[in-house]
Amino acid sequence: MQKYLNYSLDWLEQHGAQHTAKEICQQPQIWRNLLQIISQQQSQLQSFLQPLLSDPNLEIILTGAGSSAFGGVALAPWLREQTHRNVHAYATTEIVTNPQQYLSPNKKTLIVSFARSGNSPESVAAVKLADQIVSDCYHLFLTCNPTCALTEYMAKENNPKRIFHLVMPEGTHDLSFAMTSSISSMMLATLLLLDKLDLEKAHNAVMEIASICEDKLSSWQSITKQLASKEHDRVIYVGSSCFTGIAQESALKILELTAGKVATRFDSILGLRHGPKFMVDTKSLVVCFFSSEPYVHQYDIDLFNELVHDKIASDVIALTSQESIDQQILSVDCKLPDCWLIFPYLVFAQMLAFEKSLHLGLTPDNPCPTGEVNRVVKGVNIYPFNKN
Incomplete structure (x- = not known):
């Protein structure tokens, strides 16, 4: 009988959890599939990226909303250090409201858009604003949906060499509410395309981290279930550099899958002491x-x-x-650099959020059935922007 996270498919369906469980568990294979897709499109990707990356003054902006934004927050410090490029992470939700604070009109810019559906109002609006404000602007769309509002925008483009659309492997357009395999695949794609890795090293790293995560999906199940069964009403994640972004994403996962019943906080390792430590109380879990x-x-x-x-x-x-x-320190047993530890750390946080949702009697696939919060954001008005 097929199982995900040690639950039968029938049980998961009865508890509204089958999509979330499957999408968490499929990630290692999804990453292997992504490696193949990038390898198959290597020539086209190089033709698009190489002329841009050869310019030392190129500005790179990683953008998205929610989890898609936090993926960029995690990767930007690492890419800035490793590539010595101007890499920044700005959420589309920030760009859309205050575009001139984030976009440089006279700098050649590559906008890397993370988008699960590619249909969020801010995703398209941020791209349009970048084209309106930046005189020499290029776009790399990373989506999990081959046909979306971003592809429609691309189809109207007069200069197709200015935009490249890379679609994540089949199955990443998550059916569950919370982003899991979608965000991890878009983050991995960004690492593979923008970090200075040769194909052999990239292949070996993906294979190793996929194998590690497959093992942890099994060995961490009892640990995350036990932690989730405790009456924590606060969960705080902390980490430095790329792990600050992962802490932010991990906090969001708990908040989403518990429909806000568990309060969350994220911070950097040193930042926690500067006030936010008051969040830690006797019903807190700190990771x-x-x-x-x-x-x-x-x-x-x-x-x-x-x-x-x-x-x-x-x-x-x-x-x-x-x-x-x-026993309080869980080992991943991985000798790869920090940027690769992102993935098992993400898997742990996803598993914990999933188990906490079940413990609270919620349905992880749709923790907000009344519709106040939606899988694809609704109700956003996009207003015309006039440059000063």
């Missing part, structure tokens, strides 16, 4: 994402030890790439 970088790891350990020593939070746990015998 720390440890870096594999020795310098950063010192700060990770200091905060973790402080939180444990405080004896305030109900539970404090950490995820690390290093071996650990401490």
Whole structure:
């Protein structure tokens, strides 16, 4: 009998959880499929990207809304360090309301749009505003939907060499409310296209991280279920650099799948002490994402030890790439750089949110059946923008 996260398909269907469970579990294979898609389109991608990336003054903006924005927040610091390029992460929800604060009219710019459906009002509006404001603007659309509002915009383009649309593998256009395989695949695509990795190294890294995550989907199930069964009414995620964005995405997953019944917070490792630590109380779970970088790891350990020593939070746990015998520190056993640890850390957060939703008696596939919050955002008015 087919199972996802150790639940039978029949059980999952009865509890409105089949899509979320399947989309979490399918990610390792989705990543392998994405690698094949990029390999097949390597020539076209290089023809589009290479002339842009050869310009040292190119500005790169990673954008999206919600999870799609947080994916960019996670990747931008890493890409900035590794490629020495001007890489920024601005949400479409910020660009649309204040475009001149985020878009540089006289800088050659590549806008990388993360979009699960490609139909969110802000997704198209941000692209149009970029074209209106930036004199030399290019677009890389990363979507999970081959036919959408972004593709319609592309079809009307007079200069097709200015836009490239890469569609994620089949199955990534999540049917569940919360983004899981969609956001992880778009993040992986960004790493593979913009980081300075040769094909062999990229292939080996994807295969290794996919294998690690397949193992963790099994071994972490009992841990996440046990944590979810505790009466935490607050969950706080913390991490530095690319893990700050992952902490933000992880906090959103809990908030979404519990329909707001669990309060969440995210912060950087050092930032938590500057006021937000008041969020930690006796019904809190704190999850720390440890870096594999020795310098950063010192700060990770200091905060973790402080939180444990405080004896305030109900539970404090950490995820690390290093071996650990401490039951509060879960080892991923991965020697790859931090940008690859993003993926098992994401999987853990997705599993925990899924189990918490079930524990609260909700339906993870649609935790808000009354429709106040929708899978594809509704009710957004887009207004004409007149340049000053």
